Amino acid sequence: MTVESENAAGRRIVLVTGASRGIGAETARLFGAGGDHVIVNYREKIKRAQAVADAILADGGSASVAGADIADPDSVRTLVAGIVERFGRLDVLVLNASGGLELGAAPGYAMALNRDAQVRLVRMFLPLMASGSRIVFVTSHQAHFHGRKPVPADYEPIAASKRAGENSLRAMIPELAELGVTLTVVSGDMIDGTIIVRLAERRDPDAVAARRDNGRLPTIAEFAAAVVGSTEGATESGHTIYVGGQDYLAEAGAV
Secondary structure, three states: OOHHHHHHOOOOEEEEOOOOOHHHHHHHHHHHHOOOEEEEEEOOOHHHHHHHHHHHHHOOOEEEEEEOOOOOHHHHHHHHHHHHHHOOOOOEEEEOOOOOOOOOOOOOHHHHHHHHHHHHHHHHHHHHOOOOOEEEEEEEHHHHOEOOEOOOHHHHHHHHHHHHHHHHHHOOHHHHHHHOOEEEEEEEOOOEOOHHHHHHHHHOHHHHHHHHHOOOOOEHHHHHHHHHHOOOOOOOOOEEEEEOOHHHHHHHOOO
């Protein structure tokens, strides 16, 4: 047994994708504070990811880093193999990483990342997930209610692709149920301080202002707490937890 696996003994093994900054980093920190071993996934920013893991360790928690581009099947296979070797299991998979607004992104990238990559991650990690394991899909109200509410033009590819990803994961619920694995969706209003909101404020400031006019936007800490909380206690697979945007939810018929 490695030192790392010894430190993780008796803890849930939690993988948070896209955890080197923002919501992912705060989610990882909260899992670590709760006593889980957190695998901080990153695509390129190893120093940021290591800083997240080091902060968890400094607070008495247990954490490690694992680089992988989740849109690259070979990279994901390496990620899975590393977790098998180090821990032999995965108890919680948080599907946080997403994108589509990157400059120069190829056509179809949003769908490849927000739908195809999410499904591939679940399928590749399922053999490591015992009964009682949890999967969390992180999304936005604009994506969750895509087709029912207007979406800013720049955000349309992300909203459509993340809704497609959610649909594909929900279609797997019967298969997950046979294995005793639960899927939860956590959907939020625009989250103050995230890169998505900062990009939107530059590209479509009126859209962000309109959301602020409807009330205070949730913070990264509030949203991360909802993600972590969704993995605790019994819940029906497919349940959606909403964070913020009560006016949005009321108009969409969700409350």
